[in-house]
Amino acid sequence: MERKSKKRSRRSSSSDDSKHADDKRKKDRKHKDKDHSKPSYKRYYGEDFDKKKKNSDRYWNKYAKDDEEPLVGSRYYEDKKEEKKDEPVVPKRPPRKQVDMLTSRTGGAYIPPAKLRMMQAEITDKSSAAYQRIAWEALKKSIHGFINKVNTSNIGIIAKELLHENIVRGRGLLCKSIIQAQAASPTFTNVYAALVAIINSKFPNIGELLLKRLVLQFKRGFKQNNKTICISSATFIAHLVNQGVAHEILALEILTLLVETPTDDSVEVAISFLKECGQKLTEVSSKGINAIFEMLRNILHEGQLEKRIQYMIEVMFQIRKDGFKDHVAVTEELDLVDEEDQFTHLITLDDVVQTNSEDILNVFKFDDKYEENEGKYKLLSKEILDDSGSESGSGSENEGEDEEEEEENGTEEKNELIIDNTDTNLITLRRTIYLTVQSSLDFEECTHKLLKMQLKPGQEIELCHMILDCCAEQRTYEKFFGLVAQRFCQINKVYVEPFQQIFRGTYATTHRLDANRLRNVSKFFAHLLFTDAIGWEVLEIIKLNEEDTNSSSRVFIKILFQELAEYMGLIKLNKRLKDESMQGHFTGLFPKDHPKNTRFSINFFTTIGLGGLTDELREHLKNAPKVPQFVMPQNTEENSSSSSSSSESSTEEESSSSDSSSSEEEKRKRNRSKSKNKVRRRNRSCNNDSSDDSNRKPNRDKKKKIIKENS
Template structure:
């Protein structure tokens, strides 16, 4: 049995036991060997921390950002403010972390623009889309637009129109999109995935309608779907034909006939569901109605001219590289050079200068301006008109990329026109207007604003009126009509003076069919814009009378009648009232006296060798009597009922 020690002895042993507590590693900052510093009093360190260099700060920020990107947070929330602050510290464009940040921003921007596009704002979205680096992000663009289209098939025409616009400037993007869609269709067809095949065929059909893809690919897909018909394959083929049928009928009639013959055989011979048979019958009815409810391209989405479109021809049998590596981030050692190249390409596409460039680039531009000033001494004169062609292209792209007249005028005012090239701006505005299918008031408002900004532009547009009127016979009717309505808008809005009409001489000798059509459309537009009463008052203005003498001539009654008949024939006889009154008050011309024979002979200086036919000749009279005697005797024999006196009257008297 053990005996417990008394409490006093236990306390004594505890007091006599030495303290052997080990120092805490957290507090021991100088290691276990420095015993002198272990006994130092606790408190604030006397040593001052060294300030970190910029490189060290960049390295710390990069490491922390890389950790946030690669860690599996498992639900850990990272405040956006902290993330933005961390990203703002990374400014080295050659670093992998900065490029990853730019890649993520590019992906979000492209995806956001594609998701919010619709019919009404597509013209606004496309310039913003070109503002992003679509060359670097073409894989992201194709993936986002395919995903958005598959989620909402009714929006396929809008996505196809957007892809068509991008394809005109960046054909490699349109080609990659088409390759991925064909590859998606082939995979879906092998896996019997109806949804994938339906979305891919619908998208390809509208790309064919926009002439991004050749119609041959649509024909190959249709023949593949109808080769071994099933309910699903025939349903997909019917949907594809409804979308692309009108385009096939226009571009290749033989392919359309072959496809509908195959549908007819399936309808009569194949064992398919009643629902699918009804779909084929409806398709034939749609074809009979000439696809009035399924047009190839809707008017509001017809945004690309045929000559500007680039068509890609890819077959189902071709080996296709979809370039999946473009979907993921890759470090680019020449990142800044590639970004600068796309910045120049974007300026060429949108017709903009360096307005949207960063502040860092502005310093580079200032240095570049100094270099240009130094190189002015070595300037070489270009004889190939390359500068003129580039100037016209910049003006054209600026006009085409503008949404409204105010924006267009603002951009055009920033275009630097070389000395002596100012007339190119009005000329390009008029040429762009003439190339439209129908007249657009957009161009008239641009011309009006420029003509009212400065007297220089007013004079240039007035000179353009005279130039285009003199050469109007070179233009076809549609372009002629647009030019006439453009100048009609400028004259009716008083942007240019009415005195420009002095170049018009309305008579039979100095007008052509083209110039008469031009005058007709011009005055009809003036009448529509101002109203006939105001137009009449304007034409009667005393200050304008000297300039309207060619339109309403008073110099020659023949020209006056021509002008009256012309304006009456075009339904504007009201403007001819003064000319009619003038014509009625003209004195009747006297009959001209016959010229004297002596004067004629003296004027001509030619001696008359033959007798005058008006002077009777006895010898010739006797010959006529002998020739006419038998004829007169026969006539007298055939008319026995006439008395002798009448017969005598019928015989001609021949002067002797």
């Protein structure tokens, strides 16, 4: 059969040849005449003969030879059906469950804004969960849209548009959107920081929430050794420090954490962080930034890091040497919030934990008082926008009319003089100075902040009074306040005279100060005198005698000179007090007008342990002419009579200069009394025994001692 099939194929291929056509006809006739009912004898062609034959029969019987054979090829289709029965049946998937957008946690699929507004309009009950959920979705889309559109030129417009939205309700969405946008485009970090500064000035809780999330993100990246997250979050924190949203202590903590145990990645993050906020840290905390650069210098000298990191450290030192001119803290376009209006958050790395992130604010939550809260926020946003509009002075459509009205108002204001007798500005100034002093880390930061306040002429003395008052109210004296006052006097000589004036007023009213305040004030002025911040001529107000001093003023002088001796040493202090050009100002401290005042000054300085300052006074008192003793303690009647006679004679001599007539009579009486006393002495001397002479010797010795002590 195989040969027959081959012959058939050959004949079909050569149908054009007449010879082959005749052979084909003969074969066809034989094939019809042949009886197919008889079995054909099987010949051996090989092992695969049956299989090949079966395949060939299946192929040739696929199509019917004529129209009368309808069952031809049925075997082929039956085999195909059996094969299909053996194939595994794939189960049909169940229909996908449709998630309702109003009940899903994340909001479901994207809904076009037009359809969202239409759905919101269909719901009439505004207190329902469906309406609040749709409003939440609209709030989220608007916040994302505004954050994605913000840049340097339109930041003011975007800030106003954001304030129109309820960012108090969506503060979690706002913080999340800003952090994601900053991580996606780090080059706009300063723009996002400026936007946060504007929002923080109106809503400090939003700025605090964003700062806490950034700190948590930085800590998470630091633990996971993820340099990308650390750099992005640290850069954002650095710009928030520049804007005054975050305190510089947080920046110093981050730098210390990165540099304390240096690795290649940690030092790289620290350098990128320093580039962004190095200028700000240099202004507000020079000691802290010096310590960080000293640690970087030690790391560079050790040479254990890669060459690339070492080159980065060297470049950082060069940037610092140039004054960070290519890395300005805040550009003029983004300096939109005054320091007085800004709220600075003092947050440390240890204060922030995972619960502070408040991730629950990122998802929808049903509000029972939705309409009431929305109404409150609308009033609040209206007040904020009205205030900002009045401050910015945005013009209306009719600019010409506004200009005319402003001119008229200006002329009226010039004619009217308003006098404020409530001292509101003074109280506000004092409060600002007090808060600035208390919030400063060191005296240099405090001085810098106070100098940037730009005081009006005449307000310098208020600043000096506030510094002294802050110093006086401390439990113990703090050198911080003395250094602040010293720096002010050295920077601008305008502050010298107010402090000198305050010294004179304080000495005159020392009796009003308690012991603690008196001690602090004395040490404060001792520091100013030691550093020559104020002139030593202020000491001319001190009159060191019994009549012009009281207990409080003597305590003030005592603490003042003891502190000066501790600062300068007794030799330098004595040399300063003996300066010939200043002797005219120290006459009250070391009086030479009367021996009594001289002795008082000597005894005072000797009592407080500074007797070495009175050597010149002792010499003066020793060489001064003797003054008759007015009061002499005597044991006998004889001495009492002589003392009374001497006192009478002295008083009579003084009165003789006034009236000549009365003096002559007094002289006669005095002569008579003297003669009587002489007679009495002679009589007593004659009647006394030798034993009396022995008793008089100790009395004489006592007299000599008393005279020496008084001299």
